[in-house]
Amino acid sequence: xxxxxxxxxxxxxxxxxxxxxxxxxxxxxxxxxxxxxxxxxxxxxxxxxxxxxxxxxxxxxxxxxxxxxxxxxxxxxxxxxxxxxxxxxxxxxxxxxxxxxxxxxxxxxxxxxxxxxxxxxxxxxxxxxxxxxxxxxxxxxxxxxxxxxxxxxxxxxxxxxxxxxxxxxxxxxxxxxxxxxxxxxxxxxxxxxxxxxxxxxxxxxxxxxxxxxxxxxxxxxxxxxxxxxxxxxxxxxxxxxxxxxxxxxxxxxxxxxxxxxxxxxxxxxxxxxxxxxxxxxxxxxxxxxxxxxxxxxxxxxxxxxxxxxxxxxxxxxxxxxxxxxxxxxxxxxxxxxxxxxxxxxxxxxxxxxxxxxxxxxxxxxxxxxxxxxxxxxxxxxxxxxxxxxxxxxxxxxxxxxxxxxxxxxxxxxxxxxxxxxxxxxxxxxxxxxxx
Amino acid sequence: xxxxxxxxxxxxxxxxxxxxxxxxxxxxxxxxxxxxxxxxxxxxxxxxxxxxxxxxxxxxxxxxxxxxxxxxxxxxxxxxxxxxxxxxxxxxxxxxxxxxxxxxxxxxxxxxxxxxxxxxxxxxxxxxxxxxxxxxxxxxxxxxxxxxxxxxxxxxxxxxxxxxxxxxxxxxxxxxxxxxxxxxxxxxxxxxxxxxxxxxxxxxxxxxxxxxxxxxxxxxxxxxxxxxxxxxxxxxxxxxxxxxxxxxxxxxxxxx
Numbered sequence: 096x097x098x099x100x101x102x103x104x105x106x107x108x109x110x111x112x113x114x115x116x117x118x119x120x121x122x123x124x125x126x127x128x129x130x131x132x133x134x135x136x137x138x139x140x141x142x143x144x145x146x147x148x149x150x151x152x153x154x155x156x157x158x159x160x161x162x163x164x165x166x167x168x169x170x171x172x173x174x175x176x177x178x179x180x181x182x183x184x185x186x187x188x189x190x191x192x193x194x195x196x197x198x199x200x201x202x203x204x205x206x207x208x209x210x211x212x213x214x215x216x217x218x219x220x221x222x223x224x225x226x227x228x229x230x231x232x233x234x235x236x237x238x239x240x241x242x243x244x245x246x247x248x249x250x251x252x253x254x255x256x257x258x259x260x261x262x263x264x265x266x267x268x269x270x271x272x273x274x275x276x277x278x279x280x281x282x283x284x285x286x287x288x289x290x291x292x293x294x295x296x297x298x299x300x301x302x303x304x305x306x307x308x309x310x311x312x313x314x315x316x317x318x319x320x321x322x323x324x325x326x327x328x329x330x331x332x333x334x335x336x337x338x339x340x341x342x343x344x345x346x347x348x349x350x351x352x353x354x355x356x357x358x359x360x361x362x363x364x365x366x367x368x369x370x371x372x373x374x375x376x377x378x379x380x381x382x383x384x385x386x387x388x389x390x391x392x393x394x395x396x397x398x399x400x401x402x403x404x405x406x407x408x409x410x411x412x413x414x415x416x417x418x419x420x421x422x423x424x425x426x427x428x429x430x431x432x433x434x435x436x437x438x439x440x441x442x443x444x445x446x447x448x449x450x451x452x453x454x455x456x457x458x459x460x461x462x463x464x465x466x467x468x469x470x471x472x473x474x475x476x477x478x479x480x481x482x483x484x485x486x487x488x489x490x491x492x493x494x495x496x497x498x499x500x501x502x503x504x505x506x507x508x509x510x511x512x513x514x515x516x517x518x519x520x521x522x523x524x525x526x527x528x529x530x
Numbered sequence: 531x532x533x534x535x536x537x538x539x540x541x542x543x544x545x546x547x548x549x550x551x552x553x554x555x556x557x558x559x560x561x562x563x564x565x566x567x568x569x570x571x572x573x574x575x576x577x578x579x580x581x582x583x584x585x586x587x588x589x590x591x592x593x594x595x596x597x598x599x600x601x602x603x604x605x606x607x608x609x610x611x612x613x614x615x616x617x618x619x620x621x622x623x624x625x626x627x628x629x630x631x632x633x634x635x636x637x638x639x640x641x642x643x644x645x646x647x648x649x650x651x652x653x654x655x656x657x658x659x660x661x662x663x664x665x666x667x668x669x670x671x672x673x674x675x676x677x678x679x680x681x682x683x684x685x686x687x688x689x690x691x692x693x694x695x696x697x698x699x700x701x702x703x704x705x706x707x708x709x710x711x712x713x714x715x716x717x718x719x720x721x722x723x724x725x726x727x728x729x730x731x732x733x734x735x736x737x738x739x740x741x742x743x744x745x746x747x748x749x750x751x752x753x754x755x756x757x758x759x760x761x762x763x764x765x766x767x768x769x770x771x772x773x774x775x776x777x778x779x780x781x782x783x784x785x786x
Binding site: 470471472473478479481482483487490493496 | 582583584585605606607609610611615616618621622624625626627631632635636639640643675676692696
């Protein structure tokens with residue numbers, strides 16, 4: 096039986112038996128629509144160009160797709176220090192811990208679950224719909240979908256934990272920012288946390304689907320730190336629609352031990368909407384870290400910037416595809432792309448795929464993509480100043496990643512992000528400095 | 531005479547399988563300034579990089595002793611920590627690596643190698659600022675990436691700043707004068723002269739004698755076709771300025 100058949104079979108059984116989390120009958124969370132869409136599209140395969148570098152073999156090996164039963168959810172010790180000024184939501188195995196508390200902020204309200212169901216699957220244009228298929232899985236199996244509305248200025252931290260190495264975690268969150276609202280959003284994907292033996296096939300599947308809608312003039316600063324241990328295969332799906340003059344700054348750091356795929360789709364729908372993505376991926380062992388960014392400029396004077404830095408060690412594979420399309424309706428658009436990768440292992444690979452599709456005459460666009468090993472000239476310069484080889488190599492790697500770290504907000508999270516990456520890179524020099 | 535700080539004997543070096551240095555011998559004593567001059571392709575920069583330990587240079591014969599130790603057996607960073615400094619002809623830009631951080635890390639690496647404690651952060655800043663004033667370098671450059679966006683002159687001055695901070699026992703300055711205008715040349719010359727002392731030695735690799743107007747050498751050597759073909763005092767540099775190198779090339783042994 097194929098993974099798709101098993102997945103749909105599990106969903107059908109779940110739907111048949113599920114009386115609803117609140118016991119009042121099965122709610123429409125959009126899961127049925129997602130299942131129908133997935134049935135039509137199928138699971139991604141390596142034959143799909145935009146899935147070529149994702150770890151789909153590991154997906155085939157997943158034996159169960161549904162979330163863990165609500166039994167052993169005690170993971171408080173795994174929680175990181177709270178971020179000052181940020182309300183906190185904790186998901187354990189995809190279920191909100193502590194009775195689903197509402198964040199204590201007047202600017203943040205929880206919407207009825209119907210709001211989640213009402214949102215269509217990602218990518219209104221449809222062109223990139225195939226890239227968001229694992230987001231459909233998240234919609235199908237998320238035990239507790241959540242919709243939030245931001246009406247003023249708010250700060251929210253969402254922590255994702257797993258109760259065991261085998262626990263599946265699925266989440267589906269929709270956040271709507273009203274016109275002029277602002278949100279500092281921090282997502283920390285910690286999984287079960289503890290390291291397990293390396294190079295084992297992942298035992299769990301973590302799928303998250305995050306949908307964002309920014310009203311006119313809304314501002315979103317979003318940092319996502321992925322540092323889950325290697326027992327889980329993770330698929331992050333994100334879609335965002337930006338209204339006029341909305342500003343979205345996304346900083347994403349993939350520093351977990353497991354293979355990961357991020358699909359992020361953005362539509363700059365309103366005039367002068369602005370998007371900045373700063374992302375890094377640090378992978379080692381036999382890991383795969385694959386990021387697929389799709390940006391549509393659909394309105395005049397829109398701006399987007401994509402900054403990606405990746406380091407692949409050992410036999411790991413780091414990939415980033417940045418696909419930008421400027422529509423005819425987007426004169427005056429500006430696009431800036433900078434993708435850089437470092438190959439730091441004999442069997443490691445970095446695949447960078449910048450792509451610009453321009454359908455307007457009036458546009459400023461620049462892009463650059465470079466992949467290579469550490470520059471021997473730079474290394475020798477540092478050695479000739481007396482630095483230890485390990486220190487010199489570490490410095491050069493951090494120099495590559497520096498631009499992304501400066502984008503991490505709030506500042507206290509930056510240190511945690513640096514530590515997570517240092518650990519992931521097995522960089523003893525940096526780890527010691529960051530203690 | 532006392533033992534040489536740097537003693538090169540019959541050094542033969544290949545680069546990518548091609549012989550470049552053909553049995554070069556040279557002795558530099560503490561307190562001395564030597565200038566190595568010569569036409570393009572004579573092996574000047576090869577000599578500087580071999581001494582600093584750059585990969586890609588194959589030593590096929592000969593020996594180099596630095597302060598009595600076998601220099602060729604040491605890794606590049608060990609040579610630096612032992613007190614050897616290479617001033618690069620083309621200093622690299624390292625965006626993201628802070629200038630001040632590199633200076634401090636390099637200084638502390640040397641101090642640790644000598645069994646000293648790491649320098650206090652305030653003492654370090656005081657010392658670096660003082661040397662920056664000598665080199666007329668804007669303090670703002672301290673917080674920039676190493677040589678990032680620096681002009682050619684700023685890069686060369688930054689090399690000398692690093693030298694002054696590290697206080698090496700032997701400074702090898704590879705064409706530090708290239709690309710400098712006359713004012714910058716004077717600043718660089720002043721910086722190099724600051725390092726002169728009875729405990730240290732300086733080897734200037736240069737095409738032209740104009741740097742030697744600022745830093746007067748004790749000895750001048752002409753390197754041609756991988757050999758030192760003539761040595762003398764400063765008068766030799768002045769003669770080279772008048773006559774060029776051709777008259778000495780005729781005297782250089784043919785390369786096999």
